[in-house]
Every structure is written in structure tokens, then in C-alpha cells.
Amino acid sequence: MIVRYKNKLFFLFVCVLCISLFLSFNLKDTAAQTNDKKDIHVVLLAGQSNMVGHGNYSALSYDIKKRIEKVSNRVLLSTSDNPKKQAEPLSYYVAVSDKYSFDMHFGPELLLGLTLAEANPNQYYLLIKKAVGGTSLYGAWNPEWTTEKANLAERGAKRKNLRLFESHILNIKNNLNMLEKTGQSYKVIGLGWLQGESDTNKEITASNYKINLNNLVTSYRKTLSLDNLPIVIGQVNPLSRKFKEGPELVRAAMEAVAEGDDYIEIIKTSTNADWLDYPKHSDNLHYNTEGQKRLGIAFGKALINLCNKK
DSSP states (O other), X not given: OHHHHHHHHHHHHXXXXXXXXXXXXXXXXXXXXXHHHSOEEEEEEEESHHHHOOEEGXXXXXXXXXXXXXXXXXXXXXXXXXXXXXXXXXXXXXXXXXXXXXXXXXXXXXXXXXXXXXXXXXXOEEEEEEEOTTOOTTTTTOTTOOHHHHHHHOOSHHXXXXXXXXXXXXXHHHHHHHHHHXXXXXXXXXXXXXXXXXXXXSHHHHHTHHHHHHHHHXXXXXXXXXXXXXXXXXXXXXXXXXXXXXXXXXXXHHHXXXXXXXXXXXXXXOOOTTOOSSOBOTTXXXXXXXXXHHHHHHHHHHHHHHHHHO
């Protein structure tokens, strides 16, 4: 009798375990299906060296790092030209350079991604970034690229052959195609643009910046079939270098483009060389850890404001 009783208990235990596992797996499947049905929000990022980013990840506070880790499974970042390479969880990138004493770098995407994810706790994001230091909107970033424009605006053979707008569009389409193949829906919610320092160096590139920026905005929107694609512009503020009037011409062009479009916001920056608003490294050109942190937050908040307009 005791043996039979134990067998019955064992049988009941197995039944309960099987039912529990069945319910567990089905709940997971249901959750996955629910997530699949929800649009992934796609954010595009483009620019030159400050969009590449030279903040020191190691110098961020423990609290910020833990917050980034907490949302990294909901915010993926794609920066590769390889169409088969999967986007990766939001984090730093590794770069060894004599210019910096650290090798774990980050750009505005880090705090932008964190700002978006914390504002929308159940939302998933994909950031698609294309940025190359020292490149011009007149040349490499020009949607109407020509050899003549590239030779005039760019430094070095490598940059003269770059067609960054085309490359970014290709990266975007590759990423969106991968989502479509898995049956995942998505929504492109905005573009962050941080570029212009190179265009301040010559009269022709600086004086044409407004025309070229308007053309870039139109080209992204037309190519992606998004007439009111929200765009956030980070206003550049380099010191005058080869062309004295260059910085003010480019800054004014950015403001004019933003003022003329309800779906464009500009992150205004100071021209005071103390850089108290968005701090810089000692080169007075590239934003440091605090500067990149503040920029990322500003991009995120501006994008949320624009999306709320729709």
C-alpha cells in the first residue's frame, strides 16, 4: 500500500510538472508573438567624427552603465557595412588611438538609446548609424555626389571615394530587409544628424551648406517614402580654422533649415571656448565623455518631442 501511494504521488507530480512546463512554454510563445507584432522603432544616425563619438565609456558612472545594460536587450545598434552582420546590443565600441588614453569609445547613440528606452519601457529599438570622421556634406555625404565635388571637399584618396549617403541608405535597407524576412514589423521614427565641421573650412562648402542640408533632408525622406521624417540636427561649433566665416555660415544654415520645417529640431550649441554646455576634449573639436553624454540625452529628448507632434 505504501508503494502504491508513493507511485500515485509520483504520477501526480509528473502530471503537474508537465502542465507547468506546457503553460510556461506557451506563455513564452505568446509573449514572443506579442513582441513580434509590435513595431520595432528604427532610428537613423549620420555624420562625421562627433557622431562616431569619442566619449570614454570607462569614465561613465556605475549607475549609467547599469542603466545601459538594463535596456541593451531592447536597443540594438548596427554600424557595419556587412549586410549579413547582425545588429548588436547597445554598448561602446573599441578603438585604439594615440590621440586618446582609452579604447572603449561611445557616441551620442549610447545616451540617445538609453533616453528612448527608459521613456518607453516596452518598446524595442534599432539604431542604424553611419559616420566617418573628417567628411563633408558637400562631398562624401552629398546625395548628388560627383567626383568633382568630392575632390574639392574631401581630404585623402579614401574620403574622396566615399559615397556616404548611398552607403547609409544601403545599410538601412539591409537592416530593414532582415526584419522583414523574420516577419518583424518596424517604423522608422527619425534621423539624428551631427556633421558640418569639415564644411566650415572652405568658402564654397560653407556657403552651400544650407542648400546641401535641405537636399539631404529631402533625399532621406524621399528615399524612405517618409514625407515628415523627424530629424534632429546637432549644431556644430568648431573654432574658426581655414575659413574664418565658415563656422557661423554653417551654424546659421542649420538654424535656417530647422526653422523652416515643423519636423526638424536643432540642438543649439555655444561658441564659447569654455564649452560649458557640451564639454570637449583639449583639441576643442571633439566632445568628451560628458559632452557626448549630454548630446545623446538632448538627441533623445528632441526626437521624443518630434514624434509626439505626429
